[in-house]
Structure formats: structure tokens, C-alpha cells
Amino acid sequence: MSGVALAAMTPAPAFALTADGAKRLVDAIVADINRVIAAPTSEAQKIREFEKIFVRYSDVPTIARYALGVDARRATRAQMNAFTKAFQVYVSRKYGKRFREFIGGRIEVQKARKVKNFYEVRTIAHLRGESPFEVTFLVSDRSGRDKFFNIFIEGVNMLLTERTEIGAMLDKRRGNIDALISDLKSIS
Amino acid sequence: MEIPLLFSNEKSGFGLKAQARNALAIAVVGLSFTLSACSVPGPGEAPGGIYDPYEETNRNNHELNRALDRSLVRPAGKGYTQFVPDPIEDSVSSFASNLSLPGTVVNNLLQGDLGGAFQNTFRFAFNTVFGFGGLADPASEFGIDEVETDFGETLYVWGVPEGAYVELPVLGPSTERDAVGRVVDVFTNPLSYVLPSPEKYYGTGAALASKLGDRGRYSDTIDTILYESADSYAQARMIYLQNRRFKLGSDDSSAYVDPYDDPYGDPYADPYADPYADPYADQTE
Numbered sequence: 001m002s003g004v005a006l007a008a009m010t011p012a013p014a015f016a017l018t019a020d021g022a023k024r025l026v027d028a029i030v031a032d033i034n035r036v037i038a039a040p041t042s043e044a045q046k047i048r049e050f051e052k053i054f055v056r057y058s059d060v061p062t063i064a065r066y067a068l069g070v071d072a073r074r075a076t077r078a079q080m081n082a083f084t085k086a087f088q089v090y091v092s093r094k095y096g097k098r099f100r101e102f103i104g105g106r107i108e109v110q111k112a113r114k115v116k117n118f119y120e121v122r123t124i125a126h127l128r129g130e131s132p133f134e135v136t137f138l139v140s141d142r143s144g145r146d147k148f149f150n151i152f153i154e155g156v157n158m159l160l161t162e163r164t165e166i167g168a169m170l171d172k173r174r175g176n177i178d179a180l181i182s183d184l185k186s187i188s
Numbered sequence: 189m190e191i192p193l194l195f196s197n198e199k200s201g202f203g204l205k206a207q208a209r210n211a212l213a214i215a216v217v218g219l220s221f222t223l224s225a226c227s228v229p230g231p232g233e234a235p236g237g238i239y240d241p242y243e244e245t246n247r248n249n250h251e252l253n254r255a256l257d258r259s260l261v262r263p264a265g266k267g268y269t270q271f272v273p274d275p276i277e278d279s280v281s282s283f284a285s286n287l288s289l290p291g292t293v294v295n296n297l298l299q300g301d302l303g304g305a306f307q308n309t310f311r312f313a314f315n316t317v318f319g320f321g322g323l324a325d326p327a328s329e330f331g332i333d334e335v336e337t338d339f340g341e342t343l344y345v346w347g348v349p350e351g352a353y354v355e356l357p358v359l360g361p362s363t364e365r366d367a368v369g370r371v372v373d374v375f376t377n378p379l380s381y382v383l384p385s386p387e388k389y390y391g392t393g394a395a396l397a398s399k400l401g402d403r404g405r406y407s408d409t410i411d412t413i414l415y416e417s418a419d420s421y422a423q424a425r426m427i428y429l430q431n432r433r434f435k436l437g438s439d440d441s442s443a444y445v446d447p448y449d450d451p452y453g454d455p456y457a458d459p460y461a462d463p464y465a466d467p468y469a470d471q472t473e
Contacts, residue, residue: 062468094412097408098408098409098412101408101409131328131333131334140468142468149468152434154431154434154435155430155431155433155434155435156427156430156431156434157430160426160430161423161426161427161430164419164422164423164426165417165418165419165423168417168418168419168422168423169418171418171419172418172419
């Protein structure tokens with residue numbers, strides 16, 4: 001059997017991602033972020049660009065589902081879709097607004113290694129007037145494509161932080177998922 | 189301890205030694221008493237989770253801290269960064285950080301981290317001599333960064349449990365272990381025993397100014413946590429615990445001890461910190 005035929009028969013995602021592949025993905029993210037920050041565009045345009053980057057490189061449905069936590073189980077499919085979209089907008093605005101902190105800074109991609117069944121890519125962020133700090137990306141191909149699903153900034157990770165925040169927002173709305181969705185869209 | 193005592197004659201010098209020994213004994217007894225009071229999560233609770241039995245008191249302190257920040261610290265911090273030119277601001281924080289280094293070295297030594305102690309001592313000497321008494325930071329240009337630590341970390345290295353999460357009035361998020369550490373760190377800096385007053389208060393003043401500068405510089409980030417999140421108490425608690433555990437588990441000092449002892453295992457040992465909690469695990473419906 002030829003290698004090509006064998007490759008065709010093997011389920012594509014298994015073993016598709018390598019440490020090098022994970023590292024390349026983070027290299028591409030860093031390059032895209034730097035390009036957006038350097039471009040002479042308005043804050044609103046930049047936030048739209050950040051949303052594109054977030055969708056292109058991260059596994060948004062998985063991140064959104066984790067952030068919603070146990071309540072994701074009782075959400076209808078329509079609610080899940082609407083929540084995922086609203087969450088994507090909310091995250092892009094929340095983190096995109098702070099792009100100024102990164103002006104003049106750089107992120108150095110260090111190394112990637114396999115942990116459990118995904119990859120960890122460590123980077124060092126050098127921001128103006130701050131000592132360098134560690135930013136780690138976790139990359140997986142279990143969504144069917146190579147995407148990152150969590151970011152750690154000096155140990156503080158996005159999944160847990162957003163689960164706490166979304167959980168508190170949901171509590172404030174007495175568990176009303178529809179109210180949460182419409183409010184997420186309106187947070188600027 | 190006042191400076192004249194150090195230059196006193198031999199007779200009273202002997203008395204001083206005995207006095208110091210007594211003081212040390214009292215401090216050790218007091219410390220072990222306080223530490224034995226560090227609460228430990230019950231058998232059903234994960235050691236890596238959030239252990240917050242004093243939540244009600246903590247939330248009251250959180251509201252107090254928020255009010256204090258809104259009326260005083262935030263405006264002062266913003267004013268400070270706005271009116272003080274950046275280079276002076278940097279000098280003030282370099283100066284404060286340099287003066288705190290001898291205390292850090294004491295903690296490096298208490299943890300058996302000779303590499304860290306050496307690096308910090310060298311950094312202190314270098315910046316004091318070539319950085320105009322610590323106003324500039326040429327050591328960083330040569331990659332001689334501070335190996336940060338404190339007495340809270342020393343207690344961690346000694347095996348003291350983290351204890352409950354606490355939010356202290358004015359000082360903010362902490363754990364029982366780190367709160368004890370902060371109190372002890374008031375006394376760990378040898379400079380505070382050697383420098384005459386008022387010189388020894390320059391460091392304290394610079395440290396306060398430097399903290400104000402941080403409040404101003406990271407104003408957007410801090411505002412997001414304190415004023416824009418749905419539950420700022422829970423958000424601050426989550427971020428503090430994650431960051432503190434990360435620093436204790438994976439900073440340079442612990443890496444120096446034994447580089448072959450799975451240096452990467454530690455930060456992920458915590459399940460709460462099972463930071464690598466698998467979001468895909470949920471999806472098998």
C-alpha cells in the first residue's frame with residue numbers, strides 16, 4: 001500500500017499536529033497581532049481585526065462552552081450558537097481594547113512541547129517599561145483544525161477567568177441565558 | 189532597633205545579643221503559633237481549589253478596598269503617572285526595588301537558594317555602584333534580573349500550607365500564609381537595621397510611590413477587574429490565586445534547586461490550577 005493511500009485511510013486529525021506545527025501557529029498569531037497593532041487604523045477597526053484573529057486561530061466554540069460551564073448542558077442549540085457569537089464579540093472587545101499596552105512591545109516564541117494530548121507553546125512578552133513575563137498558548141487539533149484553546153499570562157488563564165466572569169454574569173441574571181447573551185453583545 | 193545600639197560598648201553589646209536572642213525566640217514562637225492557625229481545607233476539598241471560609245468578611249474588606257481605591261488610590265495613581273515624567277517614575281521604582289533587594293536575599297538564603305542570593309546580591313552591588321545608588325538599573329541591561337521572592341514563598345518552601353484565601357483591608361488579596369509572610373517581611377530587610385532614620389524611610393516612601401505608579405500605569409487592566417466585572421471579588425480572588433501559585437511553582441529560584449527534577453511538573457500539579465483542565469473533556473455528551 002502506498003504512503004498516500006495509507007495517509008488517506010488514517011483519520012486526518014490524529015498525529016496531525018506536531019510541536020513544530022503548534023509553534024508555527026503561535027508564530028503566525030504573534031505576527032498577525034503585531035501587524036494589527038502597527039497598522040494606522042482606528043481602535044474600532046483594530047477590535048474588528050482582533051475578532052478575526054480570534055476566530056481564525058482559536059477554537060471559539062470550545063472556549064465559549066467552557067466559559068459557560070455546567071450551564072452549557074441546559075442551553076439549547078440555538079442558545080449555544082447565539083452565546084458563542086456573543087462571547088466572541090465580548091472577548092474581542094475586552095482584550096482588543098487593551099492593545100495600547102502592546103505598542104512597542106514584542107513576543108518571543110520560545111518552545112513547544114507535548115502535554116497530555118495537546119501542545120504547550122511558551123512565549124516571553126517584552127512590554128515597554130516592564131520586566132519580561134511568560135505567556136503560554138495551549139494548542140490542539142481536536143476541533144478538526146490546529147487552534148489554540150487557552151492562553152496563560154503569568155499563570156492566569158483565560159478559560160478559568162472567563163468561566164468565573166460569565167458565571168457571575170449569569171448569576172446576576174438569575175440564570176437567564178438569553179439575558180446573558182443580549183447583555184454580552186452590548187458590553188463595550 | 190536604633191542605630192546607636194550597634195555602636196554601643198562591649199558590655200551593652202553583650203546585653204544586646206541576649207536581647208536579640210530573646211526577641212528571636214519570641215518571634216519564632218509567635219510565628220509557629222500563627223502558622224499553626226493557617227486553616228487547611230477539609231478532606232473533601234481539593235487543595236488546589238478555592239478555599240474561602242471567610243468569604244463574608246473578605247467581601248466586606250473588598251468593598252472597603254474598592255471604596256478606598258475609588259476615592260483615593262486610583263485618582264492619586266493616575267495623577268502621579270500623569271504629572272511625574274516617565275524617567276523619574278522609573279528611577280523611583282528602581283530605587284525602591286534596589287533597596288528591597290537585601291530583604292529578598294535574606295529570603296533566598298532562608299530557602300537555600302544560593303544562586304538566587306548571589307544573583308540578587310550582585311545586582312544590588314552593581315546597581316548601587318553603577319546605577320547611582322539604585323536610581324538607574326544598568327544590571328537589567330546585562331540580563332541580571334531580580335530573582336523575586338518574599339517570606340510567603342519561604343514559608344511555601346518550608347512546607348507551610350497555603351491556608352485560606354483572605355482579602356486584607358488596604359493590602360488586598362492574599363492567603364493566610366502570604367499574610368504572615370508580609371508581616372515578617374517588614375522585618376527581613378537588613379537595611380532597616382543598618383540605615384539611620386530618616387534615610388531608612390526613603391525606601392518605604394519610594395516603594396509607596398512606586399505602587400501608586402503601578403496603579404496609574406495599569407489603570408485600564410485594574411479598572412476592568414475592579415469596576416467592570418460582574419463579581420469583582422471573585423475575579424480578583426481567581427486572578428490572585430492563579431498568579432501567586434504560578435509564581436511559587438515555577439519561578440527561577442525553584443528551578444535552581446534541582447534542574448533535573450521535572451522542572452515542568454510543578455506548576456501543573458495543582459488541579460485548579462489543573463490549569464490544563466481539558467475543555468474537550470466536557471464535550472462527550
